[in-house]
Amino acid sequence: MRIALLEDEYEQAQRVQTILCERGHHCDTFPTGQGFLSAVLHRSYDLLILDWQIPDMTGIDVLASVRAQLNWQIPVVFLTQRDSEQDIVRALDAGADDFLAKPARAAELVARINALARRSNPDAEKEVLRYGPFEVNTQQRSIILHGEELTLTDKDFDLTLFLFQNQGRLLTREMLLERVWGLARDINTRTVDTHMSRLRRRLGLNPENGFRIKTIYQRGYRLEAIEATDSGSVVETLNPDRAANG
Structure with missing residues (x-):
């Protein structure tokens, strides 16, 4: 730790x-x-x-x-x-x-x-984790959405797992670089932004699937649980672990 x-x-x-x-x-x-x-x-x-x-x-x-x-x-x-x-x-x-x-x-x-x-972290030793419609297999390093396995790189998987395990928490770019890429915090890179943009598309992060990656201006990102109302608007699911900022 x-x-x-x-x-x-x-x-x-x-x-x-x-x-x-x-x-x-x-x-x-x-x-x-x-x-x-x-x-x-x-x-x-x-x-x-x-x-x-x-x-x-x-x-x-x-x-x-x-x-x-x-x-x-x-x-x-x-x-x-x-x-x-x-x-x-x-x-x-x-x-x-x-x-x-x-x-x-x-x-x-x-x-x-x-x-x-x-x-x-009660899920630390579990092989299969479920987050809404997403099924994450930590041993096979695979993610299934609605019965279909998603095509992800190894780094995409690492980033996705870290996001799900920290949903509702503000994750700075420096934090992600350190924990997912193992890079020094003072490195100036757009790697995180590029991967986040790609994950939004590949994971289908939208109200129908119950999650979204929210960009926090000048800070980083936060994975949020959301739900769609009958009118089509989006409601953020109440989460006691959700960061207050943003």
Whole structure:
């Protein structure tokens, strides 16, 4: 998993990063709330770890910004010296998924993170995934729509699967380049736009099939579930994970 850690104490940040990296995770560390939020809003992370007391804002404020601006259920863990019942309840009520007191025991930290990852992505080990009329076979790397297999390149399949697994979430071009193509985030390329345009046609993303790729001006893309009304107009399906922006 890709994990973002908000921790202003250098030694503590290095300790947690080492624990996670030794267990096969990738962990980026940030000493300030503003730096953390800037990264989280433009990169792709699977889980966030927050300290409560940081120099420029509180961890609760950071969590509020994450939920308000991303508005999707990325797992969030508090790792902090504040461990009173009142603090724990406040963090959980604010949208945190778990709460650990410093110093975290290595095995417990990893076990809790892995448990959250399983709960947040229950389809991870499934071979066949269904999204409306689309049937995605992760082993055969094929996509069937209304009984017919679609003609897709390997990269088209990877991009389609990532879109479906993150439907309702704003995906920046940098995020897509990193997670689908494995390219550095600072590369200036129209590759993403070209593939998105092609996918719209090849997947038949329209109200009849229940999905559309929406372009978010100067930000990226979002796959949205939609439905057609009797009058032919389009209604966006309510989705708790849908990004607030755009």
